[in-house]
Amino acid sequence: MYIISLTYVKPLTEIEEYLRLHREFLDLYYAKEIFLASGPKNPRDGGIILASGKVSRAELDEILTEDPFRQHDLARYDVVEFEPSKHHGALSGII
Secondary structure, eight states: OEEEEEEEOSOHHHHHHHHHHHHHHHHHHHHTTOEEEEEEOSSSSEEEEEEOTTSOHHHHHHHHTTOHHHHTTOEEEEEEEOOOSSOOGGGTTTO
């Protein structure tokens, strides 16, 4: 699994301009069961995406290049990969 931490590098006014497109990007990968959860950080200086381990790190890196936030240099991306040793039953088959 992966934790993707986005840190905004541009003002929120610029982030807001691309938020709809960013959410459409997220929806695409939710439909493919690659993204499992996402949302803004508190305080709102970025966001988090939780991704399944169904893809390799190289595949995930390629997916993230499609994010409008990355395409317009609005955020920095930090990816942490981990192997869950325990998980809630609701995640069976999707992690």
